[in-house]
Structure formats: C-alpha cells, structure tokens
Amino acid sequence: MVEKIQQVAQEIETAPLGNAAELEQFRIAYIGRKGLIAALFEDMKQVAPEQRREVGQQLNSLKNRAQERFDQAQEQLTNTTESVSSNNFDFTLPTVPNTLGTRHPLSIARNEIVRIFERIGFNLSEGPEIEDDWHNFSALNFPENHPAREMQDTFFISQDRDKLLRTHTSNVQVRLMENQKPPLRSIMPGRVYRNEAISARAHMMFHQVEGLYVDKNVSFADLKQTLYYFAQEMFGQDTKIRFRPSFFPFTEPSAEIDITCLICKGEGCNICKGTGWVEIGGSGMVDPAVLESCGIDPKEYSGFAFGMGIERITMLKYQIRDLRLFTENDVRFLRQFEGIL
Known part of the structure; x- marks a missing residue:
C-alpha cells in the first residue's frame, strides 16, 4: 500500500x-x-x-x-x-454606440390601463406590499378557515401570521375606504405575491390592477359599462366580453370577466385552454359587510369593485404566450417594445 x-x-x-x-x-x-x-x-x-x-x-x-x-x-x-x-485586443476598433433602453411591456400595459380609467374619472391609489391580516383578509370578509389564509397559498412573514406579502391590491381599497369618505372612484395597480408554481400561465409574483367605485345608487350596470369601455379601449372595438357568475368573499353578486382570446382569435390555444375565451379578472358589487367594516353606511352607499392581472392583459395585448418572459430580462424580448410608450 x-x-x-x-x-x-x-x-x-x-x-x-x-x-x-x-x-x-x-x-x-x-x-x-x-x-x-x-x-x-x-x-x-x-x-x-x-x-x-x-x-x-x-x-x-x-x-x-x-x-x-x-x-x-x-x-x-x-x-x-x-x-x-x-x-490580442484591437484598441483601434470603434466604440460600441450608446443605445436607448425600452420600457418593460408590463409598464407599458400598466400606463395604458391607468390612462384609460383616468379618462372616465378614476384616480390612482397605492398601498404597502407588506400588509397585516386585517387589511388583506379580515376586512374583506375572508372567513378564518378560508384556503387563502393557508401557507400553501400565502407568503407569511411573521410567526403569528399577522404580517404577510399581500395577495391582492384589495388592501388598498380597504385603506382608501377607511381614510376617505364617498364618493370614491380609484384604481390600484401594484405587485402581489402568491405561493404558486411558476409556469407559462402563473407566477408567484405578478401585478394586478383593481378598481373601486363607491357612491349613492351605484349598480351592476355601472360595473358592466365600465368594463365594456375598458375592454374596447384596451383591445379594440371588436373585442367581446362576457360575465360568468362566481363567488368572492368581498363582493355580492360576483362575476368573472372573460374576453375573446386575442392570441388564437377564438380557435383555442394554451393560453385560453382551447376555449377561445380568456379570464382577465373578477368583479362584483362590494359586499355590505365590507363597506360596514370600513366605516361606510351600506344603507346609504353602494359600490362595485374589479381586479385584473396586468400580466394577462399584456400577454393578450402583445400576443405573448409565456408569462415567464416578463421576469427573465431577455434583451431580445425586451427590444421588441422599442418606441412604445
């Protein structure tokens, strides 16, 4: 050895x-x-x-x-x-010229969404991304045993589960109703977090824009006309929209919002799961219990709320088939949006 x-x-x-x-x-x-x-x-x-x-x-x-x-x-x-x-480097080579950067497609879509709603009287509101349980869940009528309160759906940052990364921008709606008196008409774009597997259609970090309108005699017809206007301004006058009955803890009645898939033109693809329709968000009349928990008299005021994913809207607007492209910082992808404001 x-x-x-x-x-x-x-x-x-x-x-x-x-x-x-x-x-x-x-x-x-x-x-x-x-x-x-x-x-x-x-x-x-x-x-x-x-x-x-x-x-x-x-x-x-x-x-x-x-x-x-x-x-x-x-x-x-x-x-x-x-x-x-x-x-071996040739120092006589010309320098690389400075090139202008481009806006990220999510920023382009977000800015256009804001401009569309500003034209019909909505203002812009923002709130914290680290939120407490009251503003993210309790004030929005989420029951104690709701699945969204579980670790597999939400990123909690405190052991008592009182601090978390917000799962929607509805927390801004709660803060707005707590601090201002009706009439309220505002949209809330921002980044949100959910404990989901990353794929071509989903991500653990994404962007939402939510809207809130609270005043006297607000009806579901006001909600429908607002969203009809948005869909046609964002995607074109030929865009079709439909409302499907649904359930959300903070709205009653509730409806999911679908538009015709602009990627496959209704023929079926991986984005619309072969149906020809793509869900862009949820909506409904603000539940009286939510108004009351925020200090607004539900007998005097009513309101509607809606929420949409900015990534989904951007994918439809620019024919993008994979949501992961938004976070990979591939210059070849980003340069396709040069000149768009």
Missing part, C-alpha cells in the same frame, strides 16, 4: 499540466471520484488496523498535494489566457 502511494505521488509531481486538456486529464486521473486517489482510499479496508492511521495520513497528504498542484496549474493557465486575450 505504501509503495502504491509513493508511486502515485511521483506521477502527480511529474504529470504535464501545460494546457486545458492535460489539466482535465490530471483531474480525472487523480482528483476525480473514480481516480487513483479515490481507489487508494477504497483499498484502506485491506490495511492492517495498526497501520491505518499512518497510511491514512499519507493518503490525505497525497490528496492535498494533488489538489494543490491542480489549483496552481489552473490559476497559471487562466492568467496566461487572460494575458494573451488582452494582448
């Missing part, structure tokens, strides 16, 4: 390490999992117990020496390569 160690030690000292190929060959032969040193460690079981300590020390020294020689040769080779590259 000692003779084998001495023989391998001699090979390590004399092995050529002049280029990348020789360096890789050295690594495989001596340092790798199937190299000679690993094989010697396997043979330790055949060494007499009284000799194992001494032989083990020799093997450790051999392993350290092989690694040391490999690291030194690798560093020397890297420095040599960088030196050659620097010496």
Whole structure:
C-alpha cells in the first residue's frame, strides 16, 4: 500500500499540466471520484488496523498535494489566457454606440390601463406590499378557515401570521375606504405575491390592477359599462366580453370577466385552454359587510369593485404566450417594445 502511494505521488509531481486538456486529464486521473486517489482510499479496508492511521495520513497528504498542484496549474493557465486575450485586443476598433433602453411591456400595459380609467374619472391609489391580516383578509370578509389564509397559498412573514406579502391590491381599497369618505372612484395597480408554481400561465409574483367605485345608487350596470369601455379601449372595438357568475368573499353578486382570446382569435390555444375565451379578472358589487367594516353606511352607499392581472392583459395585448418572459430580462424580448410608450 505504501509503495502504491509513493508511486502515485511521483506521477502527480511529474504529470504535464501545460494546457486545458492535460489539466482535465490530471483531474480525472487523480482528483476525480473514480481516480487513483479515490481507489487508494477504497483499498484502506485491506490495511492492517495498526497501520491505518499512518497510511491514512499519507493518503490525505497525497490528496492535498494533488489538489494543490491542480489549483496552481489552473490559476497559471487562466492568467496566461487572460494575458494573451488582452494582448490580442484591437484598441483601434470603434466604440460600441450608446443605445436607448425600452420600457418593460408590463409598464407599458400598466400606463395604458391607468390612462384609460383616468379618462372616465378614476384616480390612482397605492398601498404597502407588506400588509397585516386585517387589511388583506379580515376586512374583506375572508372567513378564518378560508384556503387563502393557508401557507400553501400565502407568503407569511411573521410567526403569528399577522404580517404577510399581500395577495391582492384589495388592501388598498380597504385603506382608501377607511381614510376617505364617498364618493370614491380609484384604481390600484401594484405587485402581489402568491405561493404558486411558476409556469407559462402563473407566477408567484405578478401585478394586478383593481378598481373601486363607491357612491349613492351605484349598480351592476355601472360595473358592466365600465368594463365594456375598458375592454374596447384596451383591445379594440371588436373585442367581446362576457360575465360568468362566481363567488368572492368581498363582493355580492360576483362575476368573472372573460374576453375573446386575442392570441388564437377564438380557435383555442394554451393560453385560453382551447376555449377561445380568456379570464382577465373578477368583479362584483362590494359586499355590505365590507363597506360596514370600513366605516361606510351600506344603507346609504353602494359600490362595485374589479381586479385584473396586468400580466394577462399584456400577454393578450402583445400576443405573448409565456408569462415567464416578463421576469427573465431577455434583451431580445425586451427590444421588441422599442418606441412604445
């Protein structure tokens, strides 16, 4: 065993390490999992117990020496390569011209959404992304056992689950109703977080825009006309929209909002799941319990609310089939939006 160690030690000292190929060959032969040193460690079981300590020390020294020689040769080779590259650089080449950046497609869509609603009297409101349970759940009529309050759906940042990353921008609606008296007409764009698997259609971080209108004699017809106007201004006058009955804890009655899929033109694709329709959000009349919890008399005032995903709207607007492109910072993708404000 000692003779084998001495023989391998001699090979390590004399092995050529002049280029990348020789360096890789050295690594495989001596340092790798199937190299000679690993094989010697396997043979330790055949060494007499009284000799194992001494032989083990020799093997450790051999392993350290092989690694040391490999690291030194690798560093020397890297420095040599960088030196050659620097010496071969042509300093007479023209400089790379400065290029203008582009707006992110989500910012473009967000700004257009804001402009559309501002034209019909909505103002802009914002709120915190780190929220407490009251403004994110309780004030919005979420029961204590609602699935959204579970760890698999929400990112909690405190052990008592009172602090969390907001799951929707409805928290801004609550703060607005608490601090201002009706009439209220506002939209709330912002970033939200949900504990979801990332795919072409979903992400754990995305953007929403929600709207709120509270005044005397507000009806469901007002909600429908507002969203009809938005869909046609955003996607074109030929866009069709439909409302499907649904349920949300903070609105009653509630409806989901669908528009014709602009990517496949209603023929069916992975975005619309083959139906020809794409859901862009939810809506409904503000539940009287929510108005009351925010200090507004539900007998005097009524209101509607809606919420939409900005990513979904952007995908439909610009024919984008994979939501993950928005967060990958691929310059080839972003440069397609040059000149769009």
